[in-house]
Amino acid sequence: MTSKYRVEYALKSHRRDQFIEWVKGLLISPFVLFSQPAGGFEDVDAVFAQNSAEVRRRYAEIMRGIEDMIDEHRELQSLQDPQPSRLKMLVPTVGPFFTALPLEAAFMYQDSRRHISSRRLVAPSFNDVRLTLNTAQLMALTGKGGKKDAASSSRSKSDPIQLVTFDGDLTLYEDGQNLEPSSPLIPRIMTLLGRNIKVGIVTAAGYDAAEKYYERLHGLLRAVHDSKDLTDAQKHSLLVVGGEANFVFSYSSTAPDNVLLAPVDPADWMPEEMKQWPTGELTELLDLAETTLRACVERMQLPAQILRKARAVGIIPNQRKNARGPNDLIQMARESLEEVVLTVQKRLEVSAAGRGGRVPFCAFNGGRDVFVDIGDKSWGVLICQHALLFLGKSNSAEAPPDPLQVAHPGTTLHVGDQFLSAGANDFRARRAATTAWVSNPLETEALLDELLALLDSA
DSSP states (O other): OOOHHHHHHHTSGGGOOHHHHHHHHHHHHHHHHTOOOTTOOTTHHHHHHHHHHHHHHHHHHHHHHHHHHHHHHHHHHTSSSOOOOHHHHHSTTOOOOSSOOOHHHHHHHHHHHHOGGGOSSSOOOHHHHHHHHHHHHHHHHTTOSSOOOHHHHHSOTTOOOOEEEEOSBTTTBSTTOOOOTTOTHHHHHHHHHHTTOEEEEEOSOOOSSHHHHHHHHHHHHHHHHHOSSSOHHHHTTEEEEETTTTEEEEEOTTSOTTTOEEEOOHHHHOOHHHHTSOHHHHHHHHHHHHHHHHHHHHHHTOSEEEEEOSSEEEEEEOBOTTOSSTTOBOOOOHHHHHHHHHHHHHHHHTSHHHHTOSSOEEEEEOSSOEEEEESOHHHHHHHHHHHHHHHHHHTOSSOOOOGGGSOOGGGEEEEESOOSSSBOTTGGGGGTSEEEEOSSHHHHHHHHHHHHHHHHTO
16 A cells, blocks of 8 residues: 555655646546446446446547647747747646647547546546557657648658667666567567667666677677668667767677677767867866765765766665675665755756756666766757768768658657656656657567557558
8 A cells, every 4th residue: 555655755846747747637527527436336337338438538538638739839839939838838847849749549549458438446647648648659750640740741651750769777678687688679679670760779877888888788789780681771770879978889790799889989979069068067067966976975874885987977886795796786765866866956056067058967866876977868869860860871872861851859759767857867858859758668568569550550
């Protein structure tokens, strides 16, 4: 049973997504009107089918109304001097939408699987809404489920989505694990590559050596290398971005067998704005982050040590006494990790280096550790959009692609598990791409099956 403490903790603003909570609130009215009071089950069979159809209709009507509000929001956000939309006034934290969202069709799809409208004692949940939004986004990217905007209708029907990027931990593999050859995600990612959809893996793991990424991703890299079905250009459409946005490697058939990755020249992947980040302020920001992290460790007596990297700094847990291996680490409480994240984030935001926004940073809770990275997932996704376009040209004798076919926010999908407003490093990817929020690799598998089915029906 959920404790009162856990309920209250989950209601804290940094643990919520305001848009999803708002949609949940709108759906509660039909649920309450047709809920089944305790002890009133005698005649439930006689009226159940009629009530379910009516509840489904009302839920769908609400979703259609939200669709219209998103359409209005998108029209206003495209203006040079945008006015606040009705949606923005109701949900102040809502960001840009890069595609229309066919929410009514997506709800009907999820309702057929989760039977949301058939429930009388359990209201539409956070996960119901989250998965409905995921489905709506996939439908929009593949031109299914309803209205199309001008951009989507002008894209190629055979390849409407250009790029899919993935987080690592808890998206492609369990926390701290690797993408093993037996992973059911590998054949699905291979299918994406075979459809000429570029794939980027944007991870917080900040290694400057390709061998470390091979260790994490060896199952996928080996499958790509050994594939007889993928063309050379398709194989080279796989990119790995580490440290959020600081280290970039691409698949390489000529790299050693225990690596299969080669570093990409920063001139090929680094956006011009990124080259302008002041080196002095970058160092100043990391120094301040390190000082703040040390203070947090001392104040809360955390069993952790500081780890400073070239473009990041964080705390990692100490090993247990009588540890059986290097990964036998002390688990720090989630609340302690989030205290550290919020403390360092606020401290950097009001500092001279962080306040100007000239050096973007990301402070996040990795489940067992806390890190502050230079850049964030939005830059990681932008790097994939930029570098994969360049690599695609360099590996092809054909003419450069039509500008409408270039990966941009409306043709890019980022899949991740951390989209809460604080301490979650996938959150900022929403600035650069459409997104899908999963909670574990099993959900990623289901999401890719859904995407591939939609593509096959195009």
